[in-house]
Amino acid sequence: MKTLKLFGSDTKSLTPYATSQRRLNCYFEIVNSPEKGTNIYIRGTPGLKYFVTLPTSPVTGMLAYNNILYVVAGNVFYSVTTAGTITALGTMSNYSANKVSLSTNGLQILISNGTTGYIYTFSGSTFAVVSSNYTEAATSNCFLNGFFIVNMPGVSGGGQFQISNVYDGTTWQALQFATAETSPDVLMSVDALHGELILWGANHIEFWQDTGGNPFPFSQLSGTAQDWGLAANNSRAHFNNTIAFLGLNQQGQVQVMQLNGYQPQRISDNNIEHIINSFSIVSDAIAFAYNTDGHPMYQITFPSAGRSFLYEGISNLWSEVQTGTSTNTARHIANIGMGFDNGCYVSDSTTGIIYIFDVNTFTDNGTPIRREVETNHVELQGNKFTIGELWFDFQLGQGLQSGQGMNPQIMLATSKDNGETFHNERWTSIGMVGQYKGPRAIYRRFGQSRDFVFKITMTDPVPFVIIRASAVIEPSAEVQQ
Numbered sequence: 001m002k003t004l005k006l007f008g009s010d011t012k013s014l015t016p017y018a019t020s021q022r023r024l025n026c027y028f029e030i031v032n033s034p035e036k037g038t039n040i041y042i043r044g045t046p047g048l049k050y051f052v053t054l055p056t057s058p059v060t061g062m063l064a065y066n067n068i069l070y071v072v073a074g075n076v077f078y079s080v081t082t083a084g085t086i087t088a089l090g091t092m093s094n095y096s097a098n099k100v101s102l103s104t105n106g107l108q109i110l111i112s113n114g115t116t117g118y119i120y121t122f123s124g125s126t127f128a129v130v131s132s133n134y135t136e137a138a139t140s141n142c143f144l145n146g147f148f149i150v151n152m153p154g155v156s157g158g159g160q161f162q163i164s165n166v167y168d169g170t171t172w173q174a175l176q177f178a179t180a181e182t183s184p185d186v187l188m189s190v191d192a193l194h195g196e197l198i199l200w201g202a203n204h205i206e207f208w209q210d211t212g213g214n215p216f217p218f219s220q221l222s223g224t225a226q227d228w229g230l231a232a233n234n235s236r237a238h239f240n241n242t243i244a245f246l247g248l249n250q251q252g253q254v255q256v257m258q259l260n261g262y263q264p265q266r267i268s269d270n271n272i273e274h275i276i277n278s279f280s281i282v283s284d285a286i287a288f289a290y291n292t293d294g295h296p297m298y299q300i301t302f303p304s305a306g307r308s309f310l311y312e313g314i315s316n317l318w319s320e321v322q323t324g325t326s327t328n329t330a331r332h333i334a335n336i337g338m339g340f341d342n343g344c345y346v347s348d349s350t351t352g353i354i355y356i357f358d359v360n361t362f363t364d365n366g367t368p369i370r371r372e373v374e375t376n377h378v379e380l381q382g383n384k385f386t387i388g389e390l391w392f393d394f395q396l397g398q399g400l401q402s403g404q405g406m407n408p409q410i411m412l413a414t415s416k417d418n419g420e421t422f423h424n425e426r427w428t429s430i431g432m433v434g435q436y437k438g439p440r441a442i443y444r445r446f447g448q449s450r451d452f453v454f455k456i457t458m459t460d461p462v463p464f465v466i467i468r469a470s471a472v473i474e475p476s477a478e479v480q481q
Contacts, residue, residue, distance in 0.1 A: 002473055003037055003470045004470060004471050006376050007375065007376070011023075011271040012374060012419065013275050019271070019376075019377075020376075020377060020419025021375065022374035023318075023319035023374075024319065025044060025321055025322065025464075026045060026319060026371050026372075028041075028317055036393065036468055038467065042465065044362070045310065045319070046359045047358060047363050047364055048323075048346070049355060049358040049361045050365050051345060052353070052354050053354075054071060054073040055076070055086070055088075056074030056075065057074055058349070058350060058352065059071060059072070059073045059335070059336060059347035059352060060099050061101065061102050061336065062337075062340075064338050067341070069338065070089075072111060074095070074352070075092045076090070090118065090128075092111075094116040095113050096114045096115055098113075099234045100112060101113075101139065104143060105169065107122060107123070110143075110150075112141045112150055114137060115136060117135075117138060119170050121170075130172070132170065133162075134164075135152045138151055138153070139233065140188070140189040140190050141190065145217075149161055149164075149192075150162060151188065152187070157186070159183075160177050160187065161178060161179075162176055163176050175215070176215070180199045180204075185201045188200050191243060195210075196208065197209065197210075197218060198243070200245075202230065203227070205225065208220050221262075224262040226262065229247065230247065231245075231283065234287065235256075236287070237298055238289060239258065240289070240296040244256065244257070245287075246285050247264055254282050255268050256272065258298075269318065271318075272309065279302055279305040281302075281304035284302065284303050285301065286300070287299060287300040288334070288337025288346065292344075292357065292359055295313070297312060298310070298311040301332060303349070308321045308332035309321065322370065325368050325459050333348055333349055335348065344357040362460075362463065368461060369461070371457065371464040372458075375453055375456070378471075380450075382450060383476065384450050385474060386446070386473070386476065387471050387474075388444065388446075389472040390443045391471070392441040393466070393468045393469070394410065394467070395463055395467075396438060397431040397437075398431065398433070398462040399431060400461070404461060406433075407429055408431070408458065408462045409429055409458070410428055411457040412428070412443055413426075414453070414455075416451065418453065422455050426443055428443065
């Protein structure tokens with residue numbers, strides 16, 4: 001048998017004739033010491049394990065602090081313990097169904113929801129409206145060097161930001177504000193990273209630092225401004241010791257970027273960008289980051305388009321993610337994510353449910369997960385050939401004791417037209433529980449073609465691991481002449 005390199009690093013988008021590769025709900029695991037002739041294998045993404053259901057919905061914001069998860073759901077602000085005990089801490093009379101921004105100074109939590117600011121004080125457990133010169137329309141906040149910082153949309157062109165009193169989110173001085181200086185555009189968001197303040201504009205990015213000045217302590221870092229806009233306010237996520245985001249370049253195209261120092265660095269590729277730029281709306285993109293078994297992950301969803309994508313920070317490769325077994329493209333149900341209690345806790349996109357990403361859970365809260373891989377093109381220098389036998393090395397013997405997954409099945413479909421259409425679906429078992437030696441996933445009688453592409457699918461709730469593939473390839477008579 002000849003070992004085939006079926007699993008490449010591209011994504012089907014521009015034309016399947018060039019690449020038909022697709023990864024759905026799976027990613028690459030890189031092996032340092034390859035023992036089976038390959039340094040990568042394919043592994044399924046974590047499933048969603050149920051945690052709690054909040055009494056109100058939807059969830060619009062989360063913040064983890066001091067071993068408590070603080071959550072905004074509907075018009076109520078909650079605390080949730082690691083044991084899942086829910087306590088209502090306050091009710092908002094003015095609130096938005098859009099994502100809200102939360103940050104803490106260690107004494108208080110500031111909530112900016114675009115209509116009103118609210119402050120929760122740990123001492124005394126008080127919850128109140130911020131009324132002292134606070135910009136009520138603020139949609140973004142952060143904490144840096146003792147100050148809460150918020151953007152000021154709708155004020156003097158929307159390019160300003162203001163700061164609170166030191167360690168006091170209840171008090172904001174009328175003159176404690178500044179204006180992003182590089183470009184007269186709207187200041188969409190504020191972030192703190194590595195002790196510096198980041199101002200995200202619609203067309204530019206600025207970096208400021210606390211210089212201890214009086215009366216205003218922050219000043220712009222000269223020569224660091226960037227001509228990149230923020231295409232979606234909620235696409236920002238602290239990822240892999242930096243921030244990943246959906247950027248807008250000067251030509252009006254969107255790309256997924258991450259900050260490398262002060263420089264935005266592209267992490268999307270041509271194929272992903274082709275897909276994203278085909279969406280009619282990208283401004284509603286929402287993202288979060290998490291880590292699983294050492295893999296830094298950035299997951300971004302486009303709600304209007306109904307699509308979700310996952311970037312894995314070691315292989316630097318993209319996959320699609322979705323909830324459910326639909327053969328049509330669909331989004332993943334997770335919406336807002338937060339690191340908490342040594343895991344990633346995520347909100348349901350429509351309900352008050354919070355889940356935990358879990359590598360040992362193989363459904364999304366009971367909903368089957370569709371795992372799918374479309375392979376490289378298999379060809380023989382443009383000549384016709386026959387594949388007499390194709391064998392996949394799966395992780396075997398992982399069947400459940402009962403129900404779906406007791407005898408897990410793999411479906412293989414074949415394309416002979418460069419990945420345009422797939423036919424001849426064939427199913428085979430990858431072993432009931434304990435059948436670690438087999439049955440092997442072997443397929444035969446593929447006929448003849450100049451080009452083969454294979455689609456591998458599994459929906460059973462068991463580990464999805466593909467190590468390698470091998471084939472018996474027989475050149476046709478036209479090669480032998």
